[in-house]
Amino acid sequence: MNKRIPVLEIFGPTIQGEGMVVGRKTMFVRTAGCDYSCSWCDSAFTWDGSSKEDIQQLECQEILKELKKIGGENFDHVTISGGNPALIASIDELVDLLHQHGIEVALETQGSRWQDWFKKIDDLTISPKPPSSQMKTNWHILDEIVERLKENHISLKVVIFNKSDLMYAEKVHQRYPGIPFFLQVGNDDLEEMESDHLALSLLKKYQWLIDQVVSSNTLNHVRVLPQVHALVWGNKRGV
Amino acid sequence: MNKRIPVLEIFGPTIQGEGMVVGRKTMFVRTAGCDYSCSWCDSAFTWDGSSKEDIQQLECQEILKELKKIGGENFDHVTISGGNPALIASIDELVDLLHQHGIEVALETQGSRWQDWFKKIDDLTISPKPPSSQMKTNWHILDEIVERLKENHISLKVVIFNKSDLMYAEKVHQRYPGIPFFLQVGNDDLEEMESDHLALSLLKKYQWLIDQVVSSNTLNHVRVLPQVHALVWGNKRGV
Ligand code: SF4
Numbered sequence A, B: 001m002n003k004r005i006p007v008l009e010i011f012g013p014t015i016q017g018e019g020m021v022v023g024r025k026t027m028f029v030r031t032a033g034c035d036y037s038c039s040w041c042d043s044a045f046t047w048d049g050s051s052k053e054d055i056q057q058l059e060c061q062e063i064l065k066e067l068k069k070i071g072g073e074n075f076d077h078v079t080i081s082g083g084n085p086a087l088i089a090s091i092d093e094l095v096d097l098l099h100q101h102g103i104e105v106a107l108e109t110q111g112s113r114w115q116d117w118f119k120k121i122d123d124l125t126i127s128p129k130p131p132s133s134q135m136k137t138n139w140h141i142l143d144e145i146v147e148r149l150k151e152n153h154i155s156l157k158v159v160i161f162n163k164s165d166l167m168y169a170e171k172v173h174q175r176y177p178g179i180p181f182f183l184q185v186g187n188d189d190l191e192e193m194e195s196d197h198l199a200l201s202l203l204k205k206y207q208w209l210i211d212q213v214v215s216s217n218t219l220n221h222v223r224v225l226p227q228v229h230a231l232v233w234g235n236k237r238g239v
């Protein structure tokens, strides 16, 4: 019997709104389940039980079929997001299957668990969570993950809501100076459904974050990005 | 006697708003002069004579000194922009000097002229101009430039204002399929000084561009970006 993957959403093509391949045309596969419960999680439906009935246990072949059904010939890149997809061992097979079909794979995880298949991911983002999330980083595990992936196309990303998050980001950047480092504006207006309003408010926060980084001498070799998809589509899901 | 470089502006630190290292914390050095005269050029003051008196003929050491004076210890990356910096042979020395000081160098040029120092640029963007610019691409020169830079960290970027620009972009992407390819929204509201207004109008154009790319099967391995700095600062200069 083939192993199954708990899937909540498959959608696209759209563009990647965050991080190391921001703007990349991609499909999304969103898996269910997370070992964290960040205070500001924008995907809480993946782990808080509210979308339990929507979870489908799919085989890799079924996922590929659904991707092709929705995306046709209009994609060559898939982003696996969550939740925390690093909880799911059988993603290994999905990555292999996508590669066999000439499709690149990106994935984001907070760095709380290792999976051997991390090494196969084309664009891997490790996003440890800052203090505002109320989560605690296990530095021992994170050290090991970063060490094992030194030769891979990876990046670190920290979402910033306030000054203590920024201090945390400095710590992460100093701990792993050789890894491409991204700072991202946090979106705490998850209830705002007026997208113009949200966009302007996010741009103001982005400007604040840029100002902080510009005036720092420890955050030099960094990239600062907004959540591009939130600027365009606001808090809508499935785009 | 040392060779001099015609410089119009030195500013930063700020973030790179476009292309392959979008979001990168950087200083800017803007050179004077261009062999093109794109209809929608947002830096026309570099070549139309309007800022002639502001051009300073600087030696590399003077440029570095000015960068350090403005940026202090808060940067490790410099973007050389124009105009077309590829017109200036003596940029060779500037790149070497910056590298000696541990500073990375990015540069953008339309691909109308070759310089041997292209090979030293850390992040080189070649941005051939689409039909809406009223300029004509010399494919022979572009072929040669791309061929010589195959082993370097380069990308192609095309700014899109309309459907024929998009067809031109498809042509460029098909001609150089192995080169990372960026599509960028054009800003034709250069007179709009109300930055919220401009941001929302650019986001609408960005959404149009995403829609075009999403529904294409020839533009798959691409990245689609807004002009992030125009979203944040509107049409202001020197930020
Ligand atoms: S790690 Fe990600 S998915 Fe999990 S709770 Fe935090 S933000 Fe949400």
Ligand code: SF4
Residues within 6 Å of the ligand: B034, B035, B036, B037, B038, B040, B041, B042, B043, B044, B046, B082, B083, B084, B110, B129
């Ligand atoms: S190539 Fe660049 S600087 Fe030169 S005219 Fe065109 S847009 Fe302006």
